[in-house]
Every structure is written in structure tokens, then in C-alpha cells.
Amino acid sequence: MITILVGLDEVSKGNAKKSATLDARWDPKDVKDSASRSRTYALNSSLAWIVDNFDSYVQNCKRKPCFIENNDLRRDLDSADRRVNEKLEVLYKRYKTVGDLKSYGALIALGIQWRNVTTHSGGGNVLDDEYKRILQENKDWYNNNFCHLDVNKALESFNTRKNPSLKEVASIIKAVLRFVEIVDKELIKEIDVERYVKDLLDKHYPQESEERRLFTNLTREHQISKIRQLLLNSGFVDEKVDYGLLVNSEFLMKFMGDIQCQDSL
Numbered sequence: 629m630i631t632i633l634v635g636l637d638e639v640s641k642g643n644a645k646k647s648a649t650l651d652a653r654w655d656p657k658d659v660k661d662s663a664s665r666s667r668t669y670a671l672n673s674s675l676a677w678i679v680d681n682f683d684s685y686v687q688n689c690k691r692k693p694c695f696i697e698n699n700d701l702r703r704d705l706d707s708a709d710r711r712v713n714e715k716l717e718v719l720y721k722r723y724k725t726v727g728d729l730k731s732y733g734a735l736i737a738l739g740i741q742w743r744n745v746t747t748h749s750g751g752g753n754v755l756d757d758e759y760k761r762i763l764q765e766n767k768d769w770y771n772n773n774f775c776h777l778d779v780n781k782a783l784e785s786f787n788t789r790k791n792p793s794l795k796e797v798a799s800i801i802k803a804v805l806r807f808v809e810i811v812d813k814e815l816i817k818e819i820d821v822e823r824y825v826k827d828l829l830d831k832h833y834p835q836e837s838e839e840r841r842l843f844t845n846l847t848r849e850h851q852i853s854k855i856r857q858l859l860l861n862s863g864f865v866d867e868k869v870d871y872g873l874l875v876n877s878e879f880l881m882k883f884m885g886d887i888q889c890q891d892s893l
Contacts, residue, residue, distance in 0.1 A: 629674045633794065636670070639663040671797045672746040678801045679743045682736065683712040685808055686719070689815065693827030693862075697818045713740050719807075723814050731769060732807040734762035735779075739800035742786050755786065774799040822883075825873065828862055829855070829883050844888040848877060851889055855880065 638644045640663035646654045656662035686705060689695040696702045701722060708714035720733040737759040744753045763770070763779045770777045777799045785792065792800075833840040843851060856875045860866060864873075873879065880887050 629670060629797070632670045633667060636663045636667050639666070668791050671792055671794060675739060675743050675792055675797050675800065676747055678797075678804050679712060679740050682804050682808070683710075683715065686712075686715045692831050693824050695815055695819065695824070697815070697820055697823075713737065716740065719811055723811060726814060727810055728769075728773075729807060729810045730762060731766055732803040732810070734759040734766075735770070735774075735800055735803040736807055738763065738782065738786060739803070742792055742796075742800075745786070745789055746791060755783070770799075774802065821873070825859070826883055828858065832858060833884065845890055847891070848880075848889040851880060851887070852876060 635644065640660045642659055644659075646652075690702060690705060694702070696705070701718070704718045705715055708718055716733060716736055720730070720737075724730040724733065738755055741753040741755050760783065763783065767779045770779045775795065775798075777795055782792070782796050782799075785796070833843055843854070846854070852875055856866075859873075859875065
């Protein structure tokens with residue numbers, strides 16, 4: 629996003645020229661006006677992008693291998709269906725006492741409603757009173773933690789249906805990243821590691837699949853190496869601790885049944 633805006637700043641100054649290798653017609657009558665409209669598009673698109681990414685994060689947590697252990701939490705998120713604001717509400721209510729999640733959540737809620745306003749013409753979206761109160765009561769915290777973000781100005785711009793500024797969009801992006809970081813840590817605390825590993829292996833090597841057939845053509849050493857790499861690629865770390873999972877022949881038997889292998893050379 630920043631790179632785009634830097635480029636548009638040069639466009640507005642008349643310093644940018646279209647490369648001969650760019651197969652597109654570009655001949656604006658007013659480069660400043662063109663750059664201004666493109667800046668608005670870039671910021672609104674970035675806001676829509678981060679809201680969509682937050683929605684995708686929640687959806688991916690529910691997919692196999694499921695990252696959500698608590699049945700009530702999973703059910704509540706399922707009930708939210710495709711409504712991203714309700715998914716936020718579910719996570720917000722469950723973890724709002726953890727760290728600064730409540731403050732991050734309020735800013736994300738503003739971002740979701742602002743995204744709806746900029747994306748859907750004539751949208752009558754309003755910000756929930758609780759989120760509005762959190763933003764207003766913690767204006768100094770936002771100012772200190774988001775490079776002098778003025779939440780009163782942000783709320784006024786939202787209420788008057790103005791487009792968000794660079795600082796406001798960048799702050800919402802940061803809030804999503806911090807919110808997800810906190811939720812991730814809480815979900816990991818609750819997860820049944822053995823159930824998660826079973827889901828992970830079932831996803832990558834389902835019964836009667838070609839992947840599983842090819843897996844049996846490997847030596848036991850190669851099988852163990854592939855499983856170790858799969859776990860490392862899925863968020864596990866390679867540490868020697870008493871409570872860790874030892875990936876060996878017994879591990880394969882436990883999580884994949886009587887899996888066959890080729891003899892070592």
C-alpha cells in the first residue's frame with residue numbers, strides 16, 4: 629500500500645512516465661486529480677482487503693485441521709455464517725479480557741463498518757455503541773499506540789461518510805494483526821494437540837487417497853522425515869522437550885494406523 633502511495637505522489641507531481649513495456653493507455657487530463665482518485669481507490673481497496681483477510685482467518689480456523697477446540701465457540705462462529713462483523717463479535721466477547729484485544733476489536737469493528745460504507749453505495753452502516761465508547765474512552769491509548777491516530781476525527785469521518793485516510797487504514801490493518809495474534813495464542817492454549825495432529829494427517833493423507841498410496845512407497849525413515857516437515861510447516865517447532873511429540877514409528881502407528889512402508893536400502 630505504501631509503495632502504491634509513494635508512486636502516486638510522484639504521479640501527482642508530474643514526475644512519473646508510463647513505461648513503454650506497460651501495455652495500457654494512460655493519458656490523464658489532470659495528473660493531480662487522477663492521482664488523488666487513485667489514492668482513494670488504493671486506500672479503500674486496502675481496507676476491503678484487510679477485512680476480507682480477517683474473515684478468511686476465521687474461516688480457516690474452522691476448516692480441517694480445525695484450530696478451534698471449544699465446541700461452543702465453533703458453533704457460534706458457524707452461526708455467524710458469512711457476516712464478518714458477527715464473527716468479530718463472537719471472538720471479541722470470548723477474549724475481550726485478554727490484553728488489549730478489546731481496544732483492537734473496537735478499531736476493527738470501525739474498519740468493518742467503514743469498509744461496508746465505501747464498498748456499498750448508500751450503506752446505512754452504524755458502529756455499535758460499545759465499540760464507539762471504547763474508542764472514545766481510550767483515545768489517548770490509540771494516539772500513543774497508532775502513531776497519533778485521532779479516533780474522534782476517524783469517527784467523524786466515518787459518520788459523515790468520508791473516505792478513510794492513510795493513517796486510519798494503516799491503523800485498522802495493525803489492529804487486525806494484533807487482534808489475530810492474541811486470538812491465536814488463546815486458541816493454541818485450548819487446543820488438543822493429538823486431535824489436531826490427527827486432523828492434519830487425515831487432511832494430507834486421507835484413506836484410499838493417492839497421497840496415502842504414494843506415502844506407503846517410501847521407506848520408514850523417509851515417511852518420518854515427511855511427517856516432521858509437515859508438522860514444522862504447520863506451526864510446530866523442533867524442540868527437545870519432555871511434553872513434545874516424538875515423531876517415530878510408534879507415532880505413525882498411533883496417528884495413521886498400521887501404515888505400510890518400503891524396506892530401507
